[in-house]
Amino acid sequence: MVALLVILAIVVAGLPLTAVLLVTVACRQEETAHSMAGCAPGRLARAARRLLAFKAVSITRPTSRQPADRRAATAEALTTTGPRSAG
Numbered sequence: 001m002v003a004l005l006v007i008l009a010i011v012v013a014g015l016p017l018t019a020v021l022l023v024t025v026a027c028r029q030e031e032t033a034h035s036m037a038g039c040a041p042g043r044l045a046r047a048a049r050r051l052l053a054f055k056a057v058s059i060t061r062p063t064s065r066q067p068a069d070r071r072a073a074t075a076e077a078l079t080t081t082g083p084r085s086a087g
Contacts, residue, residue, distance in 0.1 A: 023048045 026040075026048030033041040037059040040046040048054075 019051060022051065 022044060026042075026045040029041050029045050030036050035041045035045070037056050040049055
């Protein structure tokens with residue numbers, strides 16, 4: 001009887017921890033794949049979406065993304081250009 005209660009306690013305590021771990025790993029997959037507005041990138045992400053009842057209905061993808069080299073060039077241009085003088 002005591003063994004059954006211990007097993008039940010382990011299962012009850014383990015379920016929320018398992019769910020948190022599942023959602024954490026799936027969130028990292030979604031961030032890496034930039035797939036929050038589209039299809040889930042893998043089985044874990046699909047399971048987490050099912051667990052959380054997540055539906056990407058009104059989420060849209062950005063219309064354009066700057067490539068990393070263009071962002072760096074823009075940032076460099078902004079920092080190398082000095083203040084404009086009024087005279």
